[in-house]
Amino acid sequence: MKQVAAVLAMLTLGSLPVAADTIYQMTAQGRQVVIQRSAIVVQDDSSTLTYKHFDLPERRVVKVTLRKGILPYQVSSSTPVERQEIVRSWKHFSYRATLTDPAGTTTALFNLYLDFYPPGGRGSLLESVPPRTTLPVSLSQGGAEEIDFAKIDRVVFQGEHLKLTLRDGQELEGRFLMPTEKPAEARFLGMTDHYDPASNEVFDFFLPLAKLSEVRFER
Numbered sequence: 001m002k003q004v005a006a007v008l009a010m011l012t013l014g015s016l017p018v019a020a021d022t023i024y025q026m027t028a029q030g031r032q033v034v035i036q037r038s039a040i041v042v043q044d045d046s047s048t049l050t051y052k053h054f055d056l057p058e059r060r061v062v063k064v065t066l067r068k069g070i071l072p073y074q075v076s077s078s079t080p081v082e083r084q085e086i087v088r089s090w091k092h093f094s095y096r097a098t099l100t101d102p103a104g105t106t107t108a109l110f111n112l113y114l115d116f117y118p119p120g121g122r123g124s125l126l127e128s129v130p131p132r133t134t135l136p137v138s139l140s141q142g143g144a145e146e147i148d149f150a151k152i153d154r155v156v157f158q159g160e161h162l163k164l165t166l167r168d169g170q171e172l173e174g175r176f177l178m179p180t181e182k183p184a185e186a187r188f189l190g191m192t193d194h195y196d197p198a199s200n201e202v203f204d205f206f207l208p209l210a211k212l213s214e215v216r217f218e219r
Helices: 002-011 080-093
Strands: 021-026 032-044 048-055 060-067 073-076 097-100 106-117 134-139 144-148 152-158 161-166 171-176 185-191 205-208 214-217
Touching (some): 080 185, 097 185, 134 161
Antiparallel strands (some): 021 032, 021 073, 032 048, 097 106, 097 214, 134 144, 152 214, 185 205
Protein backbone atom coordinates (compact mmCIF):
# COMPACT_ATOMS: atom_id res chain seq x y z
CA MET A 1 0.00 0.00 0.00
CA LYS A 2 2.84 2.36 0.85
CA GLN A 3 4.49 1.67 -2.52
CA VAL A 4 1.25 2.53 -4.34
CA ALA A 5 0.98 5.77 -2.37
CA ALA A 6 4.59 6.64 -3.23
CA VAL A 7 3.97 6.07 -6.93
CA LEU A 8 0.85 8.24 -6.85
CA ALA A 9 2.79 10.95 -5.04
CA MET A 10 5.55 10.89 -7.63
CA LEU A 11 3.07 11.15 -10.46
CA THR A 12 1.87 14.47 -9.04
CA LEU A 13 5.31 16.03 -9.33
CA GLY A 14 4.54 17.60 -12.68
CA SER A 15 1.45 19.33 -11.24
CA LEU A 16 3.06 20.73 -8.10
CA PRO A 17 2.57 24.49 -7.62
CA VAL A 18 6.18 25.26 -8.45
CA ALA A 19 7.57 27.12 -11.43
CA ALA A 20 11.06 27.10 -12.83
CA ASP A 21 12.68 27.28 -16.24
CA THR A 22 10.52 26.07 -19.12
CA ILE A 23 12.26 25.06 -22.35
CA TYR A 24 10.53 25.44 -25.71
CA GLN A 25 11.46 24.64 -29.28
CA MET A 26 10.01 26.15 -32.45
CA THR A 27 9.00 23.52 -34.98
CA ALA A 28 9.43 23.78 -38.76
CA GLN A 29 5.70 24.59 -38.90
CA GLY A 30 6.20 27.58 -36.60
CA ARG A 31 4.60 25.99 -33.52
CA GLN A 32 6.12 26.39 -30.07
CA VAL A 33 6.52 23.00 -28.34
CA VAL A 34 7.39 22.51 -24.66
CA ILE A 35 10.52 20.36 -24.31
CA GLN A 36 10.81 20.45 -20.49
CA ARG A 37 9.00 22.15 -17.61
CA SER A 38 10.23 22.60 -14.03
CA ALA A 39 13.88 22.55 -15.08
CA ILE A 40 16.91 24.59 -14.07
CA VAL A 41 19.05 25.77 -16.98
CA VAL A 42 22.75 25.87 -16.11
CA GLN A 43 24.26 26.73 -19.51
CA ASP A 44 22.89 28.41 -22.61
CA ASP A 45 25.34 29.38 -25.34
CA SER A 46 25.48 29.45 -29.12
CA SER A 47 25.88 25.68 -29.50
CA THR A 48 24.31 23.95 -26.48
CA LEU A 49 21.62 24.23 -23.86
CA THR A 50 22.16 22.32 -20.61
CA TYR A 51 19.56 21.89 -17.89
CA LYS A 52 18.74 19.81 -14.81
CA HIS A 53 15.40 18.14 -14.19
CA PHE A 54 13.86 15.40 -12.10
CA ASP A 55 13.68 11.92 -13.67
CA LEU A 56 10.64 10.15 -12.23
CA PRO A 57 11.52 6.51 -13.08
CA GLU A 58 14.88 6.74 -11.28
CA ARG A 59 13.77 9.30 -8.69
CA ARG A 60 16.86 11.42 -9.20
CA VAL A 61 17.94 14.67 -10.82
CA VAL A 62 19.63 14.31 -14.20
CA LYS A 63 21.46 16.73 -16.46
CA VAL A 64 20.59 16.99 -20.15
CA THR A 65 22.49 18.76 -22.93
CA LEU A 66 20.68 19.75 -26.12
CA ARG A 67 22.67 20.54 -29.25
CA LYS A 68 21.36 23.61 -30.98
CA GLY A 69 20.56 23.22 -34.64
CA ILE A 70 18.39 24.94 -37.19
CA LEU A 71 15.26 24.89 -35.00
CA PRO A 72 15.82 27.30 -32.08
CA TYR A 73 15.24 26.69 -28.37
CA GLN A 74 13.77 29.30 -26.07
CA VAL A 75 13.86 29.46 -22.27
CA SER A 76 11.31 31.03 -19.98
CA SER A 77 13.57 31.81 -17.03
CA SER A 78 12.59 31.50 -13.39
CA THR A 79 13.48 33.57 -10.35
CA PRO A 80 15.94 32.40 -7.66
CA VAL A 81 12.98 31.81 -5.33
CA GLU A 82 11.27 29.59 -7.91
CA ARG A 83 14.47 27.60 -8.37
CA GLN A 84 14.70 27.05 -4.63
CA GLU A 85 11.13 25.71 -4.75
CA ILE A 86 12.13 23.25 -7.46
CA VAL A 87 15.07 22.02 -5.36
CA ARG A 88 12.69 21.56 -2.41
CA SER A 89 10.45 19.40 -4.60
CA TRP A 90 13.50 17.33 -5.61
CA LYS A 91 14.28 16.82 -1.94
CA HIS A 92 10.76 15.58 -1.27
CA PHE A 93 10.55 13.06 -4.12
CA SER A 94 14.14 11.77 -4.43
CA TYR A 95 15.83 9.07 -2.35
CA ARG A 96 17.12 10.38 0.97
CA ALA A 97 19.62 8.77 3.31
CA THR A 98 22.19 9.41 6.01
CA LEU A 99 25.74 8.32 5.20
CA THR A 100 28.18 7.45 8.01
CA ASP A 101 31.94 7.10 7.56
CA PRO A 102 34.25 4.95 9.75
CA ALA A 103 35.02 7.97 11.96
CA GLY A 104 31.32 8.31 12.80
CA THR A 105 30.76 11.48 10.76
CA THR A 106 27.23 11.57 9.33
CA THR A 107 25.92 13.42 6.27
CA ALA A 108 22.26 13.67 5.29
CA LEU A 109 21.66 13.64 1.53
CA PHE A 110 18.77 13.80 -0.89
CA ASN A 111 18.84 12.98 -4.62
CA LEU A 112 20.94 9.98 -3.61
CA TYR A 113 22.37 7.84 -6.41
CA LEU A 114 25.32 5.60 -7.23
CA ASP A 115 27.95 6.36 -9.88
CA PHE A 116 31.29 4.98 -11.02
CA TYR A 117 34.60 6.78 -11.51
CA PRO A 118 38.22 6.03 -12.33
CA PRO A 119 40.02 5.23 -9.06
CA GLY A 120 40.79 8.61 -7.50
CA GLY A 121 39.49 10.40 -10.59
CA ARG A 122 36.84 13.06 -11.10
CA GLY A 123 35.29 12.39 -14.51
CA SER A 124 32.56 9.89 -15.30
CA LEU A 125 33.95 6.42 -15.94
CA LEU A 126 32.07 5.16 -18.99
CA GLU A 127 28.74 5.96 -20.60
CA SER A 128 28.18 2.21 -20.67
CA VAL A 129 28.28 2.17 -16.85
CA PRO A 130 25.46 4.59 -16.07
CA PRO A 131 24.58 6.06 -12.68
CA ARG A 132 21.79 4.22 -10.90
CA THR A 133 19.48 4.10 -7.91
CA THR A 134 20.00 0.39 -7.36
CA LEU A 135 22.66 -1.49 -5.41
CA PRO A 136 24.29 -4.39 -7.31
CA VAL A 137 25.09 -7.20 -4.87
CA SER A 138 26.64 -10.64 -5.20
CA LEU A 139 24.70 -12.54 -2.52
CA SER A 140 26.39 -14.91 -0.09
CA GLN A 141 23.60 -17.46 -0.55
CA GLY A 142 24.24 -17.43 -4.28
CA GLY A 143 23.18 -15.33 -7.22
CA ALA A 144 23.33 -11.63 -7.86
CA GLU A 145 20.70 -8.92 -7.59
CA GLU A 146 20.21 -5.22 -8.36
CA ILE A 147 18.36 -4.07 -5.25
CA ASP A 148 16.29 -0.92 -5.70
CA PHE A 149 16.93 1.84 -3.17
CA ALA A 150 13.17 1.84 -2.44
CA LYS A 151 13.52 -1.64 -0.91
CA ILE A 152 16.51 -0.87 1.33
CA ASP A 153 16.33 0.27 4.94
CA ARG A 154 20.00 0.03 5.86
CA VAL A 155 23.37 -1.09 4.47
CA VAL A 156 26.35 -1.82 6.73
CA PHE A 157 29.77 -1.89 5.06
CA GLN A 158 32.51 -4.14 6.46
CA GLY A 159 35.25 -3.83 3.88
CA GLU A 160 33.97 -5.51 0.74
CA HIS A 161 31.30 -7.32 2.76
CA LEU A 162 27.78 -5.86 2.92
CA LYS A 163 24.93 -6.48 5.34
CA LEU A 164 21.57 -5.28 4.08
CA THR A 165 18.33 -4.86 5.97
CA LEU A 166 15.38 -4.46 3.63
CA ARG A 167 12.23 -2.55 4.43
CA ASP A 168 10.23 -5.77 4.61
CA GLY A 169 12.54 -7.00 7.39
CA GLN A 170 14.54 -9.40 5.22
CA GLU A 171 18.29 -9.49 5.90
CA LEU A 172 20.85 -10.22 3.18
CA GLU A 173 24.64 -10.49 3.05
CA GLY A 174 27.11 -10.37 0.20
CA ARG A 175 29.59 -8.11 -1.51
CA PHE A 176 29.24 -5.15 -3.79
CA LEU A 177 29.17 -6.27 -7.41
CA MET A 178 31.09 -3.83 -9.61
CA PRO A 179 29.22 -3.60 -12.95
CA THR A 180 32.45 -3.36 -14.97
CA GLU A 181 35.69 -5.30 -15.20
CA LYS A 182 37.74 -2.12 -15.55
CA PRO A 183 39.32 -0.47 -12.49
CA ALA A 184 36.64 1.69 -10.94
CA GLU A 185 35.56 3.46 -7.77
CA ALA A 186 31.89 3.29 -6.75
CA ARG A 187 30.51 6.37 -5.01
CA PHE A 188 27.30 7.47 -3.38
CA LEU A 189 26.48 11.02 -4.48
CA GLY A 190 23.73 13.45 -3.52
CA MET A 191 22.66 16.92 -2.50
CA THR A 192 23.02 18.43 0.95
CA ASP A 193 20.77 21.14 2.38
CA HIS A 194 23.39 23.64 1.17
CA TYR A 195 23.06 22.66 -2.50
CA ASP A 196 23.15 25.66 -4.85
CA PRO A 197 20.32 25.52 -7.45
CA ALA A 198 22.62 27.26 -9.95
CA SER A 199 25.28 24.54 -9.67
CA ASN A 200 26.41 22.89 -12.88
CA GLU A 201 26.44 19.53 -11.02
CA VAL A 202 23.55 17.45 -9.71
CA PHE A 203 25.37 16.77 -6.42
CA ASP A 204 27.47 18.67 -3.91
CA PHE A 205 28.69 15.72 -1.82
CA PHE A 206 30.03 12.25 -2.52
CA LEU A 207 31.63 9.42 -0.61
CA PRO A 208 33.29 6.30 -2.06
CA LEU A 209 31.90 3.00 -0.85
CA ALA A 210 35.36 2.20 0.52
CA LYS A 211 34.95 5.12 2.97
CA LEU A 212 31.49 4.18 4.23
CA SER A 213 30.43 2.27 7.30
CA GLU A 214 26.66 2.67 6.92
CA VAL A 215 23.91 4.06 4.69
CA ARG A 216 20.52 4.43 6.36
CA PHE A 217 17.67 5.27 4.02
CA GLU A 218 14.73 7.45 5.05
CA ARG A 219 11.21 6.15 4.53
